[in-house]
Amino acid sequence: MKDIAIAGAGGLGREVLVLLHQINEVTPQWNILGFYDDDPALQQTQINGFPCLGSLTDLSQVNRELHVAVAVGYPAVKKQLVTSLQHNSCLFFPALVHPSAQPKPYQYIELAEGTLVFQGAVLTTNIRLGKHVLVYLNCTVGHDAVLENFVSLMPGVNLGGNTNLGEGAFLGANATVLQGLQIGSHTKIGAGSVVSNSIPDNCTAVGVPAKIIKHHDV
Incomplete structure (x- = not known):
């Protein structure tokens, strides 16, 4: 132990x-x-x-x-x-992963140090999670997604396939990012928002569809 x-x-x-x-x-x-x-x-x-x-x-x-x-x-x-x-x-x-979400070798999932994956999370295949990523309760992460260091997904976030989240991105509870989109580094997505277009670095976006409401420093 x-x-x-x-x-x-x-x-x-x-x-x-x-x-x-x-x-x-x-x-x-x-x-x-x-x-x-x-x-x-x-x-x-x-x-x-x-x-x-x-x-x-x-x-x-x-x-x-x-x-x-x-x-x-x-x-x-x-x-x-x-x-x-x-x-x-x-x-x-x-890296600490709930037993129900523990990836199998055939999923080709990379987990870096400090990553936390909670109960109910679903990770599909060919996914890379950077250092100190948080995948909270009941999140789903689609194929070929990349989450850079220090990304945090609050409960119920849904990421489509081929999504890319830059370092330090924060997604509020039940936010959705549609397939193939990018969320910039240090960008915040509000709870319940639906991202239908890529969002750049250093901003806050909210709503359905998500719109930028603020730009900020890191």
Whole structure:
């Protein structure tokens, strides 16, 4: 069994805890130590039966081998946290996939470090998920899709085949991207939106069909 801790003790952190339990029920492999979080109210408390072990700074200074699940949904915050931790050679970021979504060799799916795939997700074939991608509950990802580093899909997102999501893209719950389209890096798609044309970098788009309502810096 490998020691693992969860970075972030909010709602997503508790759902990652459930994911780890679900993985262990099928193949015991993770010794869950607890959480790290910067919220002082959580320090030295029990969260769903597991302790908050310290702050994220404490985590960055761990001096023994430890696997870390980064439970942060917003891409920019997630990237900042990972950057602060990855200098520590003692820390490792495993890909964690719910047993129901575990890809088979014949699917030709690539999973990079830190990727989280939750219960109910469906990934078809020839898909590449970059580092620290979040595929939340009940998402579907079609053939030949590419999700670059730090992409986050909220629950119920549907991606058609041959879609490409740039680094740090964020898709709100139940958003749909039609086949063959691109979502730019650091672009946000609102919940329930339907993307029927490619969307460029660094903007926010909402609606059916999705329209750009704002351009923003990274």
